[in-house]
Amino acid sequence: MASRIPKRLALAAIMVALAARPATAFTRYENDGSCQIVGDTDIYGIGVRVGYYLTYFAGVLALCFNNNKGITDSLKSINIIFGAILIVLLRNATLGSFAVLEWQIASVLVFVLPLSSMILAFLLGSPGLASWGTFFILYGLYSALQPWLFWTRIDQGRDLSCPSIRMFIFAVFDFYHPSYVKFLRAMSIIACICSPVALIGGITLIVMSMKGKKSVRDTIVEKMREATQDGSSDIDLSVIKRSPVFRLIVIPLLFGGCTGIVSVEKLISLNSIDLSDVEFLSTGQLIPFLVGLFTFISTIWGIITNKDDDDDD
Known part of the structure; x- marks a missing residue:
């Protein structure tokens, strides 16, 4: 119970910080006639970004x-920051705001980075169904909003007299290139179509948690035991996770994650986005950073001490 209190306090502090934000705090051009982009530090300031990277x-x-x-500590931290960022994105x-630019940066932080490792952990039966349920609900909401963004807000905040936004995914290209815009719109429809699966799945996981289940693996094993005459089951996913070969999975995960991190940092750099209006020690930067830092330190300590407690929250 004690380990849950800091994260809940962090969430409350983040929400208070968001409520106190000035009305003009969103990604925009500095003023009329200027092509200097001013970024929203509460979405992708240095503290928020580093906190997410550490998580x-x-x-x-x-x-x-x-x-x-x-895994469950990382999941809870992701849920806290993801939920806060989603609120800010919608508000902005x-x-x-320059909506598509904000969401493009945020999508890597809150959608792409945690997706591969967290989904794999879920499939391998990591505990904490309530946290997993929250995770999938947030993903479902984010996915459902994509058509609204890329079909109705694609040009919001854009200044045609200024250079076009440049992206970086292994190479530099124009964000508003017709082919890329078509790709984003097509993917937004696919994401929206898939969103009910995530939403229903998330709600189901929370209900399962309320019934005392700890993981999907436990539920499957229980059903298979009921179906066998001797009440036994041969399923043991922990054997897979303890295999030395399994640790090689860190290579593609790190490659994908580092690619996403580089793309975010290059996008900010290529477009000279100004994030200097808030200091690193401000509440909006320090709290996400500390959440990520404490999660990282806690994970390292747990690995060193071989502490692996199941968490059902």
Whole structure:
């Protein structure tokens, strides 16, 4: 119970910080006639970004070393920051922000980075169904909003007299290139179609948690035991996770994660996005950073001490 209190306090502090944000705090051009982009530090400031990067690496390490507590700690941290960022993104988009630029950066932080390692951990039966349920609900909501963004807000905040936004995914290209816009719109429809699966799945996981289940693996094993005459089951996914070969999975996970991190940092650099209006020690930067840092340290400590407590929250 004690380990849950800091994360809940962190969530409350983040929400208070968001409520106190100035009305003009969103990604935009500095003023009329200027092509200087001013970024939203509460979405992708240095503290938020580093906090997410640390949480991502903590999740990969926890998965690699079969540390369930580290996975659930990373998952809770992701849920906290993801939920806060989603609220800010929606608020900013309704206030006239440079919406697609904000969401493009945020999508890597909150969607792409945690996706591979967390989904794999889920499939391998990591505990914490309530946290997994929250994770999938957030993903479902984010996915459902994609058509609204890329079909109705694609040009919001854009200044045609300024250079076009440049992206970086292994190479530099124009964000508003017709082919890329078509790709984003097509993917947004696919994401929206898939969103009910994530939403229903998330709600189902929370209900399962309320019934005392700890993981999907436990539920499957229980059903198979009921179906066998001797009440036994041969399923043991922990054997897979403890295999030294399994740790090689860290290579593609780290490659994908580092690619995403580089793309975010290059996008900010290529477009000279100004993030200097808030200091690193401000509340909006320090709290996400500390959440990520404590999650990373906790995971390392759990691996070293071989502490692997199941968490059902």
